Amino acid sequence: MAETSASSPLWAGRFEQPMDAAAWALNASLSVDRRLALVDVRVNQVWAEALEEAGVLSAAERAALVAGLETLRQEFQSGNFVFQPTDEDIHTAVERRLRELVGPLGGKIATGRSRNDLVATDLRLWLMEQLGALEGALLEVQKALLDQAEASGDLYLPGYTHLQRAQPVLLAHWWLAYFWPLERDRQRLGDLYPRIAVMPMGAAALAGSGFPIDREHLARRLGFLAVASNSLDAVADRDFAAEFLFVAAMLGIHLSQLAEMVILFCSQEFGFLEIPDAFATGSSLMPQKKNPDLFELTRAKAGTLLGHLTALLAVLKGLPLAYNKDLQEDKAQVFGAMDTLLSVLPVLAAAIRALRVRAERMQGAVSAELMATDLADYLVEQGLPFREAHAVVGQVVRLALARGQSLDALDQEALLAIHPLLDERALAILQPRHSLARRNLSGGSGPLAVRTQLHAARAALLQRVLPDSSENVREERTSRS
Incomplete structure (x- = not known):
């Protein structure tokens, strides 16, 4: 015969037999949800006040329940709360301990609600x-x-x-x-x-x-x-x-x-x-x-x-x-x-x-080859369509690879043989600072654009996205186990 649990869960009145121990272990969630303890106590306290406002509890009953729950809160914060094997989850544990503190009145906290x-x-x-x-x-x-x-x-x-x-x-x-x-x-x-x-x-x-x-x-x-x-x-x-x-x-x-x-x-x-x-x-x-x-x-x-x-x-x-x-x-x-x-x-x-x-x-690691696009842009500025300029610079790159040279090491005669617009001004394009300076449009990688971006990033950090009640996580409302 399977071993059975000696627990008396909140729903046990309907059942004739206790729950199988292995099934109980699978069903229970206390090991995970116990960190909700302080939140659960807080919700219970406010729920007691809502029950009083609804005419379910007297002022004295509400005060006794809130006081009992405050004792629970202190026990959780101090680490003195003692869980029992019968505690199926954090809600069961809170209600069980509340009944221990205030007697049968503790059972009224569950009025009109469910887990x-x-x-x-x-x-x-x-x-x-x-x-x-x-x-x-x-x-x-x-x-x-x-x-x-x-x-x-x-x-x-x-x-x-x-x-x-x-x-x-x-x-x-x-x-x-x-x-x-x-x-x-x-x-x-x-x-x-x-x-x-x-x-x-x-x-x-x-x-x-x-x-x-x-x-x-x-x-x-x-x-x-x-x-x-x-x-x-x-x-x-x-x-x-x-x-x-x-x-x-x-x-x-x-x-x-x-x-x-x-x-x-x-x-x-x-x-x-x-x-x-x-x-x-x-x-x-x-x-x-x-x-x-x-x-x-x-x-x-x-x-x-x-x-x-x-x-x-x-x-x-x-x-x-x-x-x-x-x-x-x-x-x-x-x-x-x-x-x-x-x-x-x-x-x-x-x-x-x-x-x-x-x-x-x-x-x-930034070599002249990384300015190939800038060279193509230079040719566009001289009147070539971009696709033609792209093809011309591709030939320049192929020549450099064949010779085992960097783009800026190619001689002027070889460049002019590829295209007459590749004069001495073209070689001056092949500089990192020149390439960066061309990219100062909004969001670009140029110095002026990046300076603007830095200001925008610093301003973004000053804007908190959560309400004040969420910014400061109060220690008494957090339970980590």
Whole structure:
């Protein structure tokens, strides 16, 4: 006979036999959702006040419940709360301990609600609060990129397409090319917030509470921006979680792309950047090695974040209305993604700040061939159609390759033999500074354009995208286990 659990869950009245122990272990979620403890206590306190306003509780009953819940809050904060084997989830644990503190009155806290609307409310509140910490960590990476860009001065390097040297760009422009994708990610956090801040509480199990709860007042007290319009949708909706996981995955991809280029640029083959010892590792076998492990781990975490998104989307696919236990899997994905980002971002910000630029190696990689487009543009300015100019410069490149020479080393006679417009003025085009100076249009890689871009990036950092209530994650409202 299978071993059975000695638990007495909140729903045990319907059942004659206790739950199988292995089934109980699979069904329980306390190991994951216990970090919602302080949020759950807070929601319960406000719910007690709503029940009083609805005429369900007397003022004395409400005061006793709120006081008991305050004791719970202190126990969670101090680490003195003792979980029991009968605690199926954090909501069960809170209600069980409340009954221990205030007696049978504690059972009244569950009036007019369900764990279905409670868990959805808790998760939304937790995420609303944690987004502030995430934005702060993301801002530090952006600041590190911007600091590097501002310190780059007029240094330049090859820009790449297909991982082949293409045209010269300012190093500041290169750093900022990673700043703006992160700014889009930060803006997505702000766009997401109003869709998270919709309160499910009052939807009960699926049909709505049977008591006259003032949901709008309840939402304001908890810090929500709106209430869910449909009770069925309220308990089933996990769009906000999936959308957060998309933002997290997109952010992870951008961090991975940045990490990949740093890894390449720190290799001996490139040698453009150097990682200080504090952010590198060595080899247990090869004494000479200096490895970019932290950037490699950043690159790998993108896969972890994509996995969290894919996992939740797979759970949500095909679910019938309204609540299903499948939705218990949402928290592991949301918590995992948040933990991953909050562990990676601070280290990455410090590592980016510490990177050393090897200017001579970087600028030395910009050869005359990278100004081939500028030579074609010069011929266009002399009246040639661009396609003809392109073909002429292609012949020049082919000649240089055949001779094993750089473009600017070709003799004037050979150039004129290709086209009469390739006079001495054409050779003067083949200079990195000249190429950069031609690209001062808005968003371009020229010095003036980059200076404007630096100002725009600095201004962007001053604009926080989340409401004040989310910027400062209060310690007493956060529980990490």
